[in-house]
Amino acid sequence: MQACSLSATDIACRRGDRVLFRGVSLHTTNGDALHIKGANGIGKSSLMRILAGLLAPFSGDVIRTGSVGLVDERPALDTQLPLGKALSFWTGLDSASTKTAHADRLGIAELLDVPVRYLSTGQKKRAAMARLLNQNADIWLLDEPLNGLDTGGVQLVETLIAEYCATGGIAIIASHQPITLPAPATLDLRGFAA
Numbered sequence: 001m002q003a004c005s006l007s008a009t010d011i012a013c014r015r016g017d018r019v020l021f022r023g024v025s026l027h028t029t030n031g032d033a034l035h036i037k038g039a040n041g042i043g044k045s046s047l048m049r050i051l052a053g054l055l056a057p058f059s060g061d062v063i064r065t066g067s068v069g070l071v072d073e074r075p076a077l078d079t080q081l082p083l084g085k086a087l088s089f090w091t092g093l094d095s096a097s098t099k100t101a102h103a104d105r106l107g108i109a110e111l112l113d114v115p116v117r118y119l120s121t122g123q124k125k126r127a128a129m130a131r132l133l134n135q136n137a138d139i140w141l142l143d144e145p146l147n148g149l150d151t152g153g154v155q156l157v158e159t160l161i162a163e164y165c166a167t168g169g170i171a172i173i174a175s176h177q178p179i180t181l182p183a184p185a186t187l188d189l190r191g192f193a194a
């Protein structure tokens, strides 16, 4: 994998008329895993969207080197299409091929003919992870990636993150649940609440 990094300096986040946090800085580079922690509503998803470039910080700077793959509660798969077609939609846009091996690995190979709208919460999360693997992004931003997953699914996601970091990928995970990561660093947003 190419050299990649994601740095944020002195980030403050405002939603509506409320400043959620101030003074958040982080630096990640090839192979790093960072767990962003904090209670419901503290601003984890907002920070992830700032890191992804989807939300402007109230103040501070984000510098990214490398492509980003974001997984959040919206799997970005057409709910009207069968799962296989919904995943294939991204093939051209991601400049990647949809690998059935990823569907096998994520345990969704039997579901490729099933419309996305009929998938369970955990199945949708597995599908979102399959799309992420197809994407070949340098940086993974995973917002609550364990929500809805059974025990096997949790272990699988932990393994995928470990494998990804071992190949030089950067994984930043926002989760209020415990997650086992390779040589993890932690950022607890409680220390930055405004």
Ligand SMILES: Nc1ncnc2c1ncn2[C@@H]1O[C@H](COP(=O)(O)OP(=O)(O)OP(=O)(O)O)[C@@H](O)[C@H]1O
Binding pocket: 015, 016, 017, 020, 038, 039, 040, 041, 042, 043, 044, 045, 046, 047, 176
């Ligand atoms: N578009 C918006 N306008 C105003 N307030 C918002 C907006 N989006 C989110 N918020 C508020 O910002 C706060 C932080 O939300 P956010 O989703 O970032 O928290 P979180 O830590 O990810 O929470 P959870 O653990 O429940 O997912 C919440 O109080 C939420 O209501």
